[in-house]
Amino acid sequence: xxxxxxxxxxxxxARARGRVDVAALAxxxxxxxxxxxxxxxxxxxxxxxxxxxxxxxxxxxxxxxPAVAARDxxxxxxxxxxxxxxxxxxxxxxxxxxxxxxxxxxxADVLPPDRELTVxxxxxxxxxxxxxRPNLTVMxxxxxxxxxxxxxxxxxxxxxxxxxxxEVAFIATNGLSVERGLTTPDPAEAMVKRAxxxxxxxxxxxxxxxxxxxxxxxxxxxxxDIDTLITDSDIDAEVAAxxxxxxxxxxxx
Numbered sequence: 001x002x003x004x005x006x007x008x009x010x011x012x013x014a015r016a017r018g019r020v021d022v023a024a025l026a027x028x029x030x031x032x033x034x035x036x037x038x039x040x041x042x043x044x045x046x047x048x049x050x051x052x053x054x055x056x057x058x059x060x061x062x063x064x065x066p067a068v069a070a071r072d073x074x075x076x077x078x079x080x081x082x083x084x085x086x087x088x089x090x091x092x093x094x095x096x097x098x099x100x101x102x103x104x105x106x107x108a109d110v111l112p113p114d115r116e117l118t119v120x121x122x123x124x125x126x127x128x129x130x131x132x133r134p135n136l137t138v139m140x141x142x143x144x145x146x147x148x149x150x151x152x153x154x155x156x157x158x159x160x161x162x163x164x165x166x167e168v169a170f171i172a173t174n175g176l177s178v179e180r181g182l183t184t185p186d187p188a189e190a191m192v193k194r195a196x197x198x199x200x201x202x203x204x205x206x207x208x209x210x211x212x213x214x215x216x217x218x219x220x221x222x223x224x225d226i227d228t229l230i231t232d233s234d235i236d237a238e239v240a241a242x243x244x245x246x247x248x249x250x251x252x253x
Contacts, residue, residue: 001029007039011048014058015214021055048210078208078232083107085230085253089204090115091167097196098126100151100189101172103206105129111136120166122152122192139164146189153188161195169200171226173207175214178242181223183216190218197221204228205248209235212243223247 001009006029014020022040026033040056043049049056083106090096093116098104100123108126111117113135121127122141130138143157171193175183182205184190197203197220205226212235224247231240233252244250 003039003042006031007043010036010039011043011058014049014056019052019055019057023054025055075208075210075232078234079103079106079206080110081232081253082206082208082230083110085251086170086204086206087112089168089202089228090117093117095120095164095166097121097164097166097169097200098123099169099171099193099196100126100149101206103208104170104172107170107206120161120164122157122161122196124150124152141192143192144188146186149186149189151189151192153186153192157192158195161192161199164199166200168202168204169196171197171203171205171221173205173211173220175216176205176207176211176229176243177213177215178223178246180215181219182221182226183214183219185216185218187218190220193220197225202227204230206230208232212236212239 010020010025022033022036025036040049040051044051044056048059050059079102082103086107087110095118098108098119098121105123105126108129116135118137118139119130120139120141122143124145127138127140130136141152141157141160143152144154145152173182174185184193203226205228207229209232223243226248228251229243229248230251230253235252240250240252
């Protein structure tokens with residue numbers, strides 16, 4: 001078994017059991033405990049596990065939220081395919097909203113240079129990446145800045161979105177399930193995401209398959225609130241069908 005395969009199994013075990021133990025994993029895979037510790041370090045750097053004494057726990061079980069830099073290095077190919085597929089849902093003109101997230105940031109990077117759009121966002125890094133684009137008008141919602149996600153939250157951001165209407169909102173999520181809908185670790189960010197969905201004519205969720213089946217602390221939408229889910233082709237076909245039956249059109253790329 002290659003290291004990447006072993007690490008995926010370790011992550012699956014952690015999510016299923018709530019915790020993994022170094023000694024037990026070393027015995028199961030017939031490798032040294034040092035090898036397992038290296039695996040856990042890699043997974044922690046990817047932002048999916050958090051090391052604890054003697055093992056590790058999945059970040060979704062403790063509400064821990066990896067920083068933007070950590071999340072931006074994970075599933076990069078899948079995120080780029082999802083972002084490019086989302087281009088087909090852009091309006092010819094008018095206003096769109098880009099939620100804070102690493103996949104929505106990929107969409108910002110590939111917005112066509114010949115499309116005249118107003119882009120509303122509460123993501124500082126997305127606003128900065130678009131600031132030099134002459135064909136775009138960038139509207140940054142103010143508020144308290146969450147340094148972990150570089151997103152603005154709280155009353156100022158909520159008031160801005162309350163008075164805003166957009167054609168399409170492109171939404172990101174930390175977790176996605178049929179049972180719980182769309183979830184994220186932070187309640188303040190959940191409120192802004194809920195407001196973003198509420199100000200849009202259509203909502204498009206951009207989420208790779210690793211988000212599916214994870215439930216975080218704060219729920220901000222039901223699957224019925226989403227018009228289209230764009231995900232990658234590694235999603236389980238039966239799970240994709242269940243998600244589609246709950247509301248959105250599911251597009252895999």
